[in-house]
Amino acid sequence: MKGFEYYAPETLDAAVEILARYGEGAYPVAGGTDLIPKMRYGHVAPQAVVNLKRIPGLNRITSLENGGLHVGALVTLTQLSREALVRERYPVVAHIAGKMASAQVRNLATVGGNLCNAAPSADLAPPLIALDAEALIVGPEGERRVPLEHFFTGPGATVLGPGELLTAVLLPPPQPHTRAMYIKHAHREALDIAIVGVAALVRLAPGTATCQGARIVLGAVAPTPIRAREAEALLEGAPLTEEHIAEAGRLAAQAARPIDDVRGSAWYRRKMVDVLTRRAIAGTRGEGGDLT
Amino acid sequence: MKPTRKYPLTLHVNGETYELEVKPQRTLLEVLRNELELTGTNEGCATGDCGACTVLLDGLPVTACLVLALDAHGRQVTTVEGLATAEELHPLQRAFVERGAIQCGYCTPGLIISAYALLQENPRPDEAAVRLAIAGNLCRCTGYTKVVEAVLAAAEAMYAGRSAPATSTQMADM
Numbered sequence: 091m092k093g094f095e096y097y098a099p100e101t102l103d104a105a106v107e108i109l110a111r112y113g114e115g116a117y118p119v120a121g122g123t124d125l126i127p128k129m130r131y132g133h134v135a136p137q138a139v140v141n142l143k144r145i146p147g148l149n150r151i152t153s154l155e156n157g158g159l160h161v162g163a164l165v166t167l168t169q170l171s172r173e174a175l176v177r178e179r180y181p182v183v184a185h186i187a188g189k190m191a192s193a194q195v196r197n198l199a200t201v202g203g204n205l206c207n208a209a210p211s212a213d214l215a216p217p218l219i220a221l222d223a224e225a226l227i228v229g230p231e232g233e234r235r236v237p238l239e240h241f242f243t244g245p246g247a248t249v250l251g252p253g254e255l256l257t258a259v260l261l262p263p264p265q266p267h268t269r270a271m272y273i274k275h276a277h278r279e280a281l282d283i284a285i286v287g288v289a290a291l292v293r294l295a296p297g298t299a300t301c302q303g304a305r306i307v308l309g310a311v312a313p314t315p316i317r318a319r320e321a322e323a324l325l326e327g328a329p330l331t332e333e334h335i336a337e338a339g340r341l342a343a344q345a346a347r348p349i350d351d352v353r354g355s356a357w358y359r360r361k362m363v364d365v366l367t368r369r370a371i372a373g374t375r376g377e378g379g380d381l382t
Numbered sequence: 383m384k385p386t387r388k389y390p391l392t393l394h395v396n397g398e399t400y401e402l403e404v405k406p407q408r409t410l411l412e413v414l415r416n417e418l419e420l421t422g423t424n425e426g427c428a429t430g431d432c433g434a435c436t437v438l439l440d441g442l443p444v445t446a447c448l449v450l451a452l453d454a455h456g457r458q459v460t461t462v463e464g465l466a467t468a469e470e471l472h473p474l475q476r477a478f479v480e481r482g483a484i485q486c487g488y489c490t491p492g493l494i495i496s497a498y499a500l501l502q503e504n505p506r507p508d509e510a511a512v513r514l515a516i517a518g519n520l521c522r523c524t525g526y527t528k529v530v531e532a533v534l535a536a537a538e539a540m541y542a543g544r545s546a547p548a549t550s551t552q553m554a555d556m
């Protein structure tokens with residue numbers, strides 16, 4: 091690894107000031123589980139590395155007045171998987187957080203790092219987008235909020251400008267009669283990156299099987315995580331019949347823009363989007379679906 | 383490019399405090415092995431995949447190859463050298479030896495630390511919990527069966543050896 095200037099600021103203001111001063115040359119480090127391998131391979135060579143772990147408060151999960159949740163960017167995957175508030179309100183998130191990587195990596199890896207690294211396969215992105223999460227961003231100009239859906243701009247790229255940090259993910263209050271499921275398709279259960287990831291969230295009209303609202307979010311099949319809007323629109327207002335679910339799968343596969351790589355071919359990925367979308371929607375009807 | 387300067391670093395390792403000066407690009411693994419000569423912790427992949435470099439950082443198992451040494455400033459590190467006493471192996475180490483869970487031994491320190499962290503949290507794990515806890519530790523020799531047996535045997539021995547029975551907590555695997 092190449093050398094760099096190292097900073098461990100103890101306030102958010104100081105971190106923003108350092109990052110703004112170096113511009114593109116500065117990289118925040120949270121868990122380091124994406125950044126350190128990239129530096130080792132020479133994919134990035136920062137002029138300055140800014141450790142965020144000494145800034146108080148960024149690693150907390152707190153309940154919002156509206157019943158939602160504020161998840162600090164420095165919350166680790168281990169924390170996310172075990173925190174009672176997350177397990178109760180958004181089990182789909184707690185569940186995948188506890189399955190990503192390995193125990194050792196989950197103790198380091200953070201929510202903010204997973205999102206800011208912006209891998210198309212990042213496992214937290216599809217379920218968080220399905221839940222309508224927002225990114226809370228702080229920078230030289232102050233604070234702003236961006237729907238997580240619009241946070242990603244390409245592989246490894248986000249809306250974050252020079253000097254900007256992701257400080258938290260805001261989750262809206264869980265809605266009644268709503269269930270979500272995320273299916274990660276990979277070669278191995280542990281220590282593997284998704285070939286395809288599909289999150290489905292379905293809100294049913296009380297006492298019926300009619301879908302009132304849906305989110306279908308796809309990971310690892312486009313330059314960024316994407317919503318399959320045609321599939322969502324088809325489900326909305328419709329009864330969750332086998333035919334509708336099958337049609338939603340087909341529409342989701344059409345929305346995918348996959349590539350060939352070592353983990354799978356574009357053809358296979360598209361096919362699996364269809365299969366996993368159907369499974370995830372069916373899963374929200376009870377068979378393994380997580381309440382949200 | 384100007385040579386990178388060194389930064390002061392305080393590390394607490396296995397109960398000892400070290401005052402060091404290190405380059406910022408050094409990982410915790412490199413400092414443990416090269417500066418402190420604690421060579422029990424091994425480097426396999428250096429990218430977080432194999433677990434040979436597993437140590438406890440503030441009590442939790444982490445891959446030391448992914449941690450910048452300076453990020454560990456002022457924090458508590460436990461390596462495999464911190465488990466045994468001068469007289470006696472740790473029950474986990476003894477079980478690994480007795481059950482044939484060691485062949486070449488390269489993965490062993492990492493496996494022992496992962497297993498140690500598991501037993502701290504869940505003194506009576508079942509086989510599934512053991513397999514989950516060591517999923518981030520690759521072994522090219524043993525095929526894992528004897529490793530799992532050794533961890534379960536050590537848990538049994540440690541649990542039986544306690545004066546007051548500890549309450550077992552379920553792992554957070556769901």
Ligand SMILES: Cc1cc2nc3c(=O)[nH]c(=O)nc-3n(C[C@H](O)[C@H](O)[C@H](O)COP(=O)(O)OP(=O)(O)OC[C@H]3O[C@@H](n4cnc5c(N)ncnc54)[C@H](O)[C@@H]3O)c2cc1C
Nearest residue numbers: 120121122123124125191199200202203204206213256430
């Ligand atoms: C063995 C292994 C297995 C893995 N398995 C999985 C897996 O199953 N699923 C998965 O999705 N990922 C996986 N990963 C990738 C990685 O662990 C996750 O993406 C992790 O959440 C990254 O978080 P971090 O805190 O370590 O990020 P870091 O490496 O610290 O940072 C990643 C990037 O984001 C930037 N950054 C970090 N925090 C902020 C912030 N708050 N504001 C602005 N920028 C920031 C950094 O500058 C860097 O560019 C794996 C990695 C390894 C090594």
Ligand code: FES
Nearest residue numbers: 426427428433447
């Ligand atoms: S050397 Fe750290 S995980 Fe392989």
Ligand code: FES
Nearest residue numbers: 485486521522523
């Ligand atoms: S004993 Fe050789 S790698 Fe595990």
